[in-house]
Structures are given as C-alpha cells and as structure tokens.
Amino acid sequence: MTSVRDEPEHALVAAVRSMWIAEAGLGGLGTVGGALVVGSAIDGVMPWLALASIAGVLVYLALVPRLRHERWRWSLREEELDLRHGVWRVTRTIVPITRIQHVSVERTGWTNFFGLVLLHVHTAAGKTTIPGLERATADELRDRILARLRTPDDL
C-alpha cells in the first residue's frame, strides 16, 4: 500500500534557510579563526591555510543550507510521522504515532528572530526534530499528534 516513493509532502519554511546560513556563518568564523591561529604557529602555511578555510566555509554556506532545506520534507499521516532529510545521505524515517511519548515546541530568541519554531517529538528511543515550522503549523501539528496519542504508559 505504501512505498518509499510516496514521499512526504510538506517543506520547511523558507526562513529556516536563513537561520542555518546564520548558524553556519557563525561556525565558519570559528573555523577561520582556528585556521589563523594554527597558521600563525606553523611557518610557511599561513596564506594557504587561511584562504582554504575561507573558501571551504563559503562553499559550505552556499551549498549546504540550501540543499538541506530543499531535501527536508515531513508529513503527519493517520498512523505515522513521515520525515525525509539529509544532504549527502538522504534518510527517510517513520515514527509511529502510538510510540510518541510527548511533543514539545521550542521557541527561543534566536528562532523567533527568524519567525519559526522547532518541533520535538520524543519516543522511548530518543528525540526527533522538525527544525523549521511556522508557529501556527507547529501548534496544530502538536495538537493533532496529542489527539492521537493513546495510553502513554505502554512504553
């Protein structure tokens, strides 16, 4: 009845791309800074190491957040949460709704700035996150999942 091919339908909000670019940019500053420190300690590698690290960070910024956003899809179906994500290795994950123990919506100053929230779905095995939803979507999703949660003490 179902196959891998009937992919989940909903994309993340576009703003999550900006958030990922900003996060990766901050990480990239750290990387370049580290490269400068290492480069100044070892003779003769300085210009190359700095240039390479800057080029690497720029390529990453240009490609990864966009691909990641393009790939992310989610669907809440009758019996399952259906997710697809991954830049290089594309993973398709099914979380049965009966296994979900609780749902939380994460909103911080940082995510507010980009006008989005994170939805965490907890099972006995750990946490699964949908990383970029509008707040209204997330609340609705949470309520729909909670409505279908049944006996919570059946782990």
Next chain:
Amino acid sequence: MTSERPPSEDEPPGSPPPESPSSLTPPQFAPAALPDPPRRQHAAAITITAFGAALQLVAGLVIVAVLRGGTPGTAAALAAGGILAGAGIGYAQWRKTTYWLDDVALHHRSGVFTPDQKVVPRARVQSVDTATGPLQRIFGVVELHVQVAGASSADEIVLVAVTQAEADRLRDELGQPRPVAPDERVRLGVGGLLLAALTGPQIGVAVSAVAGVVALVDNAVDVQDGEGLVSRVDSPSTILLVAAVVIGGAYVLSFLAAIVVFAGFEVQREGDVLRIRRGLLARRASSLPLSRVDGVVIVEGLARGPLGLAALRLESAAHGGERAVARTLLPLVRRRDAEAIVARLVPDLTLEPGELQRPPRRALRRFMLVPALAGALAGGLLALAVGPSAWPTAPALALLGGLVGIRRYRATGVRMAGDVVVVREARLARRTLLARRHRLQEHAVAQTPLQARATLTDLRVTVGSGGRGRARHLESAVAEEAFAALRSTTGGDASSCPTFSG
C-alpha cells in the same frame, strides 16, 4: 553460631526482639488486630553476610599486604583478621536488621551505626521473589526480595535468609501469589560461567579496577621509595612490560568481576513474566513483563564468535541507559541454540524458518572501502608522526580495514519473520537483533547518491532502549520492501497489540 538468640538489652527503641513479642507493640500505627512483632531474619543470615563481607575484606587486605612487600605471615594474619571482622559484621547486621508488617506497609529497619528504615506500602509491592544461592541451600533457607513498583533496586527490601514458611507467610500477607512452576528455566552452569568470564571481558569494570589498582600501587610505592617507580619507567621495554602487566591485570580483574556478577545466573519465564537472578556476593533479582520486551540481541563477541558462543541481551525501554550487565538475558549460549532459547524465554520472538536477505555481491567493495581508507590514513599519520621507518603500518592497517569490511559484508542481513524483524550486522561484535515489529520506535531507509547509482539502500530500525539495528548496502528493492512492511505493522493496528491496555 547460627542458632543462638542474642541478648536483648541494647535493642533500638521500637524494635523489640522476637522472643518477647506480646510485651511490646510495634512502633508505628500497627493495629491490635494484626499483631506482627518485628522479626529478625533466620540466623543463617549471620554466616551468609559474614561470608560475603569476609571475602571482600580478605581480598582487599591481602592485596595491600602483598603490594607493600609483606611476608606470607602478615598476609595470613590479615586474612584471619578479615575473616573475624567479616563475622563481626555478619553478626551485627543480623542483630540490627528487623522487619514487620502492619496493615498499611511492610517495614524494614537495618544499619549497624546509622539506622535505615524502609517503609513499603502494601499497595506498592510489585512482587515477592525468592532466590536460593549456594549458601542458602546449605542452611535450607531462601533469600527474599520485595520489589517495589517504580523504585530503583536500591529501594527494594532484601532479606538474605528466611525460612520457606516465613517467605510463604509474607507472600500471603502481601497478597502475592505463591510461585508457580516456571514455564521455562535456563541456568548457567559452572562451566558456562567460567567460559563466559574467560571470553567476555567486562571492560568497564576492568578499567575502573585498573585505575583503582594503579592508584593503590602509586600509594604503596610512594610510601616506600618515593619516586622510584616513575624514574625507572623510561625505556620502551619497561613501558611494554608495564603495559602487559596492566592489561593482564585488567583481564584477571574482569574475569573475577564477571564471576561475581554472573554466578548462579538463572532466567525463568513464569506465565508472562521473565525473572532473572544472578550474582555471587549480592544476589540480584529482576523481573520484566514479557509485554515490555522489545527485542533480544544475540551478541557474538570477538572472543566468543570463533568459539561458536554468544550472549543474549534484552532490549526494553525499561532498560534504556542501563549497563550491559543489567540487560543480560543470558551471559552465554551456544550460537546455534540461541534462537531456540530466545523462543523459549520470549515466545513472541519465535522465528519462522527462513533465510536472511543479504547484500548483493557488488556491495562488498563499499563495505571494504571506508575501513580500508581509514586504516591507510591512520597508518599514514603514524608514519608522519614517528618517522619514515613506520611507513609499512599504512598498507598493513589498510589491509586490516579491508578485512573488517569483509567481515561486515558477511554479517549483514535482514529478514521479516512474522511479527519479528531480524537485523544482523557486525560492529566490533556480530549482533543479531530480533525485534517485535509492532514495538519498533522508528524505522528508516537511507541512501547516498553513490548508493543510488548502484541501487543500494541502508535499512535501520530503532527499539525502545535506543538500541539500533542497521543493515547497510542492501538491494534497494529489499530495503524498500522491508520499509513498507514495517510501516504497515508499526503504525497501524495498535488495537491488536496485546500490551495495549497497559
């Protein structure tokens, strides 16, 4: 020694001795209608506790004596002292341990210097288990565990020696059924225990033990000749020797630890509950409803695999994050019997006959490539660090990586067998996960562009403890078929799940 009653003058207030029950009332809200005076355990508890305490004391004292260069005479004297002290501890603990029932709760008071009182409301008693270790067998008594719903094992009440009649009385009083004959029982014999300890190092225990010994040696040496040891450890051969001694010592300690932890291992199924008992010095008893078992992993460790041996480990949300020891269903089985034993103990994991679906031949080089590259890289870095003379390590490690890849390729497989999904893979050990399909926490397929070109796909399932089974580089059609089959069982149809009512 085991039969006399102690004098009663220094009793703690509120726990009168058993020989004067009618003259005193129990300390707290015990109604007159249910007079149950505080009782002591059977006097065999003195010997049983003393034995365990003496064993630990003697071992510690003798090791210290030997390290400090003591003569056999001092060691023997210390050992005798340890035995005496153990006997004293056994007696004192027996004297100070009392228990009594009132209409609300079971009370338990223990502690030689600082009283420790546990009160278990009757309604919270989950089970009353009895176990019979070798020492209990000698005295004709049983060890009794009162398990408490939702409490850690430290909160349960343990009486090391009571008569069978007293155990039955407590069971009846607490409304727990007398034990029925188990439907299935598997024991680990002495030979199995030794083999399990020899082949399955308890690495975590060994590491902490080595750290302890190093600290001890450090102390002992420091006291005797200052910095002598450190200044002598300089030539490579000395370092090798020290390493060999430490590793050998770790192995011996892990062997002993495994004996202590797994001695008398016994697992039985009574109706729909699994009961596991184990341990030499402290008997541990645990029970788990079968409905909470998500799966079982057959672990063929590096030492056990070639011998055709394996261990069985439980996967259950109740065990998330617990140490491997606590999750052991059986420390040692013959590999070819493993599935049959699992089926006896956990009938829901009975497999229909069938074959694993294996990755295709063209996946082999994908299994080999990454470990071989990692080996080559590690060898290259080593050569850079040590010098050009170390260059042969690069091809050697690359070859080793390739062999690891072949092993992984040969181990990998997946199979749907009724309500059970089987995923076999090799990490360090070869692991076969048998999981109940409708209790999977999630399942996934994954594919890289390179795999897509070769129509290969990874399949992953996750069980309640967070444990995973992953089969890499399966034929895409096989992985997708399994993915779809799991979807139709895990998501839908919760009403047919027998555990659904809780």
